[in-house]
Amino acid sequence: PAVAAAMRLGAVLSVLRPALPLLLGLSLGCSLSLLRASWSHGAAEDRCLAPGPPAPPARGAPPEAAEGRPGPGHEDFRPRIVPYYRDPSKPYKKVLRTRYIQTELGFHERLFVAVLTSKATLNTLAVAVNKTVAHHFPRLLYFTGLRSAKVPHGMVLVAHGDERPIWLMYETMNYIHQHFGSDYDWFYIMQDDTYAQAEQVKALVTHLSINQDVYLGRAEEFIGGDEQARYCHGGFGYLLSRSLLLKLHPHLDSCRNEILSVRPDEWLGRCIIDFLGITCVSQLQGQHYHTYELAKNAELEKEEEEDFQAALAVHPVSDMTLMYRLHKQFSRIQLDRVYQEIQDLQMQIRNLTALTPAGEAGVTWPVGINAPFLPKSRFEVISWDYFTEQHLFSCPDGSPKCELSGASKADVSEIIESAVEQLNRLYQPLLRFSKRQLLNGYRRFDPTRGMEYTLDLLLEAATQKGHSHVLAKRVSLVRPLSKVEIIPMPYVTEATRVQLVLPLTVQDLDFVANFLDMFAMNTLDTHDNALLTLLFIYHPYDAQRVGQVDVFAGVKAMVGELEKRYAEVKIPWISVKTEVPSQVKLMDIVSKKHPVDTLFFLASVWTEINMEFLNRCRMNTISNWQVFFPVHFQEFNPALVYRGEQTASSNTDFLRDGHFDRHSFAEACFYNSDYMTARTKLAADILDRDEVLESMEVFDVFLHYSGLHLFRAVEPGLVQKYTLRSCNPRLSEELYHRCVLSNLEGLASRSHLAMALFEQEQANST
Numbered sequence: 001p002a003v004a005a006a007m008r009l010g011a012v013l014s015v016l017r018p019a020l021p022l023l024l025g026l027s028l029g030c031s032l033s034l035l036r037a038s039w040s041h042g043a044a045e046d047r048c049l050a051p052g053p054p055a056p057p058a059r060g061a062p063p064e065a066a067e068g069r070p071g072p073g074h075e076d077f078r079p080r081i082v083p084y085y086r087d088p089s090k091p092y093k094k095v096l097r098t099r100y101i102q103t104e105l106g107f108h109e110r111l112f113v114a115v116l117t118s119k120a121t122l123n124t125l126a127v128a129v130n131k132t133v134a135h136h137f138p139r140l141l142y143f144t145g146l147r148s149a150k151v152p153h154g155m156v157l158v159a160h161g162d163e164r165p166i167w168l169m170y171e172t173m174n175y176i177h178q179h180f181g182s183d184y185d186w187f188y189i190m191q192d193d194t195y196a197q198a199e200q201v202k203a204l205v206t207h208l209s210i211n212q213d214v215y216l217g218r219a220e221e222f223i224g225g226d227e228q229a230r231y232c233h234g235g236f237g238y239l240l241s242r243s244l245l246l247k248l249h250p251h252l253d254s255c256r257n258e259i260l261s262v263r264p265d266e267w268l269g270r271c272i273i274d275f276l277g278i279t280c281v282s283q284l285q286g287q288h289y290h291t292y293e294l295a296k297n298a299e300l301e302k303e304e305e306e307d308f309q310a311a312l313a314v315h316p317v318s319d320m321t322l323m324y325r326l327h328k329q330f331s332r333i334q335l336d337r338v339y340q341e342i343q344d345l346q347m348q349i350r351n352l353t354a355l356t357p358a359g360e361a362g363v364t365w366p367v368g369i370n371a372p373f374l375p376k377s378r379f380e381v382i383s384w385d386y387f388t389e390q391h392l393f394s395c396p397d398g399s400p401k402c403e404l405s406g407a408s409k410a411d412v413s414e415i416i417e418s419a420v421e422q423l424n425r426l427y428q429p430l431l432r433f434s435k436r437q438l439l440n441g442y443r444r445f446d447p448t449r450g451m452e453y454t455l456d457l458l459l460e461a462a463t464q465k466g467h468s469h470v471l472a473k474r475v476s477l478v479r480p481l482s483k484v485e486i487i488p489m490p491y492v493t494e495a496t497r498v499q500l501v502l503p504l505t506v507q508d509l510d511f512v513a514n515f516l517d518m519f520a521m522n523t524l525d526t527h528d529n530a531l532l533t534l535l536f537i538y539h540p541y542d543a544q545r546v547g548q549v550d551v552f553a554g555v556k557a558m559v560g561e562l563e564k565r566y567a568e569v570k571i572p573w574i575s576v577k578t579e580v581p582s583q584v585k586l587m588d589i590v591s592k593k594h595p596v597d598t599l600f601f602l603a604s605v606w607t608e609i610n611m612e613f614l615n616r617c618r619m620n621t622i623s624n625w626q627v628f629f630p631v632h633f634q635e636f637n638p639a640l641v642y643r644g645e646q647t648a649s650s651n652t653d654f655l656r657d658g659h660f661d662r663h664s665f666a667e668a669c670f671y672n673s674d675y676m677t678a679r680t681k682l683a684a685d686i687l688d689r690d691e692v693l694e695s696m697e698v699f700d701v702f703l704h705y706s707g708l709h710l711f712r713a714v715e716p717g718l719v720q721k722y723t724l725r726s727c728n729p730r731l732s733e734e735l736y737h738r739c740v741l742s743n744l745e746g747l748a749s750r751s752h753l754a755m756a757l758f759e760q761e762q763a764n765s766t
Contacts, residue, residue, distance in 0.1 A: 021689075044702065108242070111205050112184040113140040114176060116234070116264075117192040119148055119165065125192040127152050128323035136198030139184070143172045165409040169264035170256050177249045185210045187245060190237035195314040195326045199334070204312065205239070207287050214241035218291045218313075219280045231269020232280040232661035235315035238265075244278065250366045251275040291315070294322075295761055300329045309333050340369070369480050370449040384442040384454070387412060412441065414454050419475045423459070432462045439472060450480040484564045495529065496618045500601050500609070501590050503535040504555065505581060506542065508605040509724045512555050516562060518608045524566050528611055530601075532561065534573040536587055543577040580730045583666075584701060587675065595674040597623070602698060604666040605721040607632070615668040620711050627702050628669040630715030634661040640748040640756050658722075660714045661740040661747070665699040667718060678706035695732030722746060 004056045018577060045309045062450070106480075117126040126142055130152065135142050139187040141156050145163035176187060186205045190196055208214060208289045210366070217238030219230035228363050232238035248271065255271035272278050282289050291309035308314075353363045364371040375381045385394035387404060388728060389412065395402035404412060440456040457474050460467045500519070523530045536552045576589060587602070601617050603609070616687040619627040635658040675698070682705045702710055727739035747753065 034669060062528055090239050097561070108185045109138060109183055111138060111186045111188060112180050113137045113144045113175070113188045113190070113203060114172060115140065115190055115192055116168065116172065117142050117144045119144060119146045121192050122148050122157075123321065124320050125317065126155065128317075128320040129192050132323060132327040133196055135196040136202070139180075142192075143168065143175070144155045161229055166261065166267050169268055170252060173248070173268070175254055175338055177245055181245055181249070184722070186214075187240045187242070188237060189234070189240065190313070191234055192316075193315065193317045194235055194237050195317050195323055195330075196237055197312050197330055197334075200312045200524075201237075201239075202563075204287055204289070204487060208241075208285055211242060211243070212241065212284075213244040213247065213276065213278050214284060215244060215269075215278050215280050216284055216289050217280055217282070218289065219282045220697065222270070228279070229269075230280040231266050232274070233291075233315075233507060234263070236313040238280070244272070244276065248272060249277055263279050278766040280335065289313075298511075300325050301331070360576050366478055366480070369478060372452070373446050373448045381428050382446060384444045387418075387441045387443065389413075389438045389441075392727030412438075415477055415479070416455065416457070419455055419457065420459070422477075423473070423475070427716065429464060433459045434462070436460055436470065453479070454537050486594040492619055492622055496599050498530040498614050499594060499598050500530060500532045500602050501535060501587075502532065502603050502605065503537060503581065503583075503586055504552070504605060505537045506539065506551050509551070509554065511605045511723070513558060515605050515607065516558055517610075518610075520562060522565070522567060522608075522610045523614070524562070526611060530570050530609075530614055533590065534571065534743060535590065536573055536575045537581045537586070538575060538577045540577055540579060542760040580694050582694045582731075583697045584679075586692075587698055588679065591672055591675055591679070592674055596671075596676060598672040600668075600670055600672060601677070602666070602670075604720075606723060607667060608719060610717055615717060616715070616717065620713075621669040621671065622709075623671045623673060624708070626709040626711050627671075627674060627706070628711045628713075629665060629699055630667050630669070630713065630718055631660045631662055632664065632667060632715060632718035632720050634664075634720050634742075634746045636657050636746065636748045636752065641752050643756065658719075659745065661720075661746060663738045663745070665697050667715075668698050670698070670702065672706060674706060675701070678702055680683075681705040694730075695754070697735065 058353075063081050088123075088362060090715050115129055116127065122142070122144060126167050130140075130142075133153075137328075143158050144161070145159060145160055147159040151157050156177060160168055160175075161421070162168065162171075172189075181189075183647050186208075188201060188205075190198075201409060208216075211485075215232060215238065217232030218236040220233045222229055239310055251271065255267070255275070255646055259267055259270050259274070261267035269280055272280075290307065290310045292305075292314045293309045294314050294316060314326055317326065318703050350363060350685055354360055373380075373382060381392075385391060387408075392402055392404045392408060392636060393400060416435060419436050420433055424431075425431070435457060437458040438455060439458055442454040445449060445451050453476065455477070456472060457475065458466055458470065460470050502515065519532060524526070534555070536555070538546065538551070556573070559573065562571060574589060574593070576586060578585070583602075591598070599618065601614070617628060617630075620626065639752060641657050679703050682701055685705070699710075702708060725739060726741055727736055727743070729736060731739075748756070
C-alpha cells in the first residue's frame with residue numbers, strides 16, 4: 001500500500017509540475033495584495049484616530065499642494081473635462097469652431113522680437129538688423145518715436161510719435177501687450193545697435209519653462225541703488241516671459257508717473273523690481289545668457305575668445321558694415337560647429353555600425369545619408385540624365401539635346417568645382433589637381449536622399465616637385481536633401497466668388513449645350529458662388545451679317561432659358577469681332593468690365609465644371625502671390641480605344657483611357673488685379689507692337705511679367721471628352737504647333753495605336 005500511495009503521489013506531482021510556477025505566482029501575488037491592503041487600512045485608521053490640525057506643508061510648497069491639489073502655477077496644464085449643458089428655455093445657437101485646433105486649445109507662438117530704433121538710424125542700423133536676423137525670427141517689429149518719410153522695404157514699423165526714450169519704452173510695452181500679449185510665450189527686446197544670434201536666442205527659449213516669470217539678460221547694477229537689485233542692459237537685449245508681461249501691464253502707468261530715469265532699460269528694470277519684486281538674472285534653469293561687449297576698432301577675424309564665440313548678443317555695433325562683419329564671423333563659427341558635429345556623428349555611426357550584424361558593409365555612403373533607392377521592378381528604376389559642360393541630353397520639352405543654361409548650368413559648374421576641391425583636400429600636399437575637361441556627367445534625383453552625380457573628369461595632377469600628369473578620374477557626389485521647411489502662404493477661403501469666362505467661336509457651337517447643362521447642374525443647382533460670362537468671337541464676315549443671321553442666336557436662346565429657370569441668375573455676354581482670337585486681347589476686354597478683386601476662371605467649351613475643381617481654384621489662387629494653371633485630363637478617341645466595343649464604365653476606369661494634356665494652357669485661375677499689373681508691365685515692354693500679343697497666351701504674360709508663383713499641376717477634377725480641336729493657322733507658330741501636338745497626343749495611347757495599326761494591316765492583307 002505504501003508503494004502504491006507513493007506511486008500515486010508521484011503521478012499527481014508529475015501532472016502538477018508544469019503548473020507549479022503558476023500556482024506559486026498566484027499565491028505570492030495574493031499574499032502581497034492582502035498585506036498591502038492591511039497596511040493601507042492601518043494607515044487610514046491612524047489618520048482617523050489622530051485628531052488635530054493637519055501637518056503643515058513642506059517649506060516653500062503652496063497650501064494647495066499640501067492638500068493634493070496643484071499649485072497656482074499648474075492650473076493651466078492640468079486637463080479638465082468641461083460638461084456640456086444647454087438651457088432648454090433658450091433657443092439653440094450653433095457653436096462656431098475655430099479654423100485651427102491650435103487656436104481652440106489655446107496654444108501660443110514661441111517668440112516675438114521687438115527692435116527699438118530711431119529716425120536717425122532707421123535706414124542704417126535697423127536695415128542691417130533686418131538683413132541679418134529678421135528672416136530667422138518668426139515675428140519681428142521695429143518701434144520708433146518718429147518715422148522717416150520712406151520706410152525701408154520689408155520692415156514692419158510702429159511709430160509712437162515721440163522720440164523720448166522712456167516714452168518709447170512705455171508705448172512699446174503697451175503695444176506689445178495689447179496686440180501680441182495673448183499670442184506669444186516669449187518677448188525679446190533689443191536695440192538696433194545690437195547684433196543677436198537669432199538661432200541661439202530661439203534655442204534658448206525652447207529650454208526655458210513658460211510657467212515662470214522670467215526677466216533674463218545681462219544683469220547690471222543700479223547706480224547708487226540696492227546692491228541686490230539688477231536691471232537688464234538694453235544694449236545686449238533681454239527676454240521677458242508672457243506671465244511677467246501680463247503682471248507688469250497694470251503697473252506701467254504708475255511706473256511712468258513715479259519712476260524717474262534717463263535710460264529706458266533702467267526705467268523698465270526699476271518698474272519690474274518695484275511692483276513685481278523680480279530682478280534681472282543672467283542665468284536661469286541651467287541656461288546662460290552670454291553677451292560680449294565689443295571694443296572699439298576690434299578685429300573680428302582675430303576674436304577667438306570663448307566668450308565671443310558663445311555670445312548670444314554683441315554690443316555696441318556702431319555702423320552697418322560692422323553689423324555685416326559680425327554676421328559673417330558668427331555664421332562662419334556656426335558653420336564650423338555644424339561641420340564638426342557632422343564629423344562626430346559620422347564617427348559614431350561608423351563605430352555603431354561595426355557592431356551590427358551587417359558589420360562595416362552596412363555603412364552607407366555618404367555616412368549618415370539614406371541608402372540609395374532600390375527598385376523592386378523595372379518600372380521603378382530611376383534613370384540617369386547625361387550632360388556635358390555645354391549641353392543637357394534630357395530636356396524638359398522632350399527634345400533629345402538642349403543647351404545647358406540657367407539653374408542647371410550653375411548646378412553643373414558648382415558640382416564640378418566642389419569635386420575638384422574635395423580631391424585637392426584629400427591628396428594635398430602631395431598632389432594638386434586642376435580641371436581640364438568634363439568628359440561625361442550623369443545625374444539623377446533620388447527622392448530618398450537627394451541629387452546624385454557621377455562625373456568623369458580629365459584632370460591635371462601636379463606634384464610638389466613640379467611634375468604634372470594628365471589623368472581621367474571618376475568621382476561620385478551627392479547633394480543631400482536638407483531640412484524641409486514649410487513655405488508660409490497667405491490665408492485663403494473657399495467662399496470667394498469665381499467669375500467664369502468662356503470664349504466661344506463658331507467651331508464651338510456643338511459643345512455649348514453640354515457646357516451650359518453641366519454649369520447649371522454643378523453650380524446653379526448647388527447654389528455655388530460662381531458666375532458666368534460668355535465671350536462671343538465673331539469672324540468679320542459673320543459680324544457683318546449679324547442683323548440677318550446671328551451665328552450665336554442658338555446660344556443666346558439657351559442663356560435666356562437658363563435665366564428664366566433661375567430667376568436670380570444673370571449670364572452676360574460680350575461680342576468681339578476679330579480674325580485672330582488672341583487670348584490676351586480677349587482677356588483685356590473682359591478685365592476692363594470687372595472689379596480688380598475678381599477671381600477669374602478662364603475656361604474652355606469642353607470643360608465640365610464641378611464644385612470640387614472650383615474649390616481648388618479658390619484655394620490655389622492667391623492674390624498678389626500665386627496663379628493657378630490646371631492641366632486637364634483629356635480622354636482618348638473612343639473609336640481607337642474601344643474599336644466598336646462597349647465604352648468602359650466611368651466609375652471603374654476613371655482617368656484611365658486618356659492623358660493629362662500638358663500642351664494646353666486654355667484653363668487658368670487668377671485675380672484681375674494680378675492680371676492688370678502684369679499687363680501693364682507687358683504694355684511698357686512691347687510699346688505699340690500689338691502683333692506681339694497674337695503669339696502670347698495668358699500663361700506667358702504671368703510667366704514673364706508678373707513675378708508671381710505659377711502653380712501648374714494636374715487636375716483630375718477637369719475631365720474633357722475627346723474632340724478634334726481646330727487649330728487656327730493665323731496664330732503664332734508656337735501656339736499652332738502646341739495645338740497640333742495636343743490633338744495628336746490625344747488620339748490614343750501607344751498600345752492602342754499599335755493595336756489599331758496591327759488590325760488595319762491584317763485587314764489589308766486579307
